[in-house]
Amino acid sequence: MTRSKPKKSLPKQPSRWHAVPLKGSFMITAILGILISIYWVYPQSKNYGLTFILIFAIMFVASAVSATKAPVIEV
Numbered sequence: 001m002t003r004s005k006p007k008k009s010l011p012k013q014p015s016r017w018h019a020v021p022l023k024g025s026f027m028i029t030a031i032l033g034i035l036i037s038i039y040w041v042y043p044q045s046k047n048y049g050l051t052f053i054l055i056f057a058i059m060f061v062a063s064a065v066s067a068t069k070a071p072v073i074e075v
Contacts, residue, residue, distance in 0.1 A: 019069035022062070030059035 033056035042049025 018071070019066050021070040022066040027060065027063035027067070030056050030063055034060065 037049055037052035041052050
């Protein structure tokens with residue numbers, strides 16, 4: 001019985017980056033998180049306050065990019 005030659009696999013082409021649509025609740029969570037971090041967490045602890053503000057700001061930027069760059073999905 002002869003063995004078949006293994007098929008050569010082609011190297012994967014890098015896929016182009018595309019934004020993924022995020023839910024509106026993600027943006028609302030980011031906004032509320034920033035506000036709560038500014039008014040409640042930051043006065044209690046500057047380190048935790050700045051960290052939470054940074055995390056929620058990154059979430060907000062991600063949701064803004066998603067809202068402007070994501071493809072429109074027909075329902």
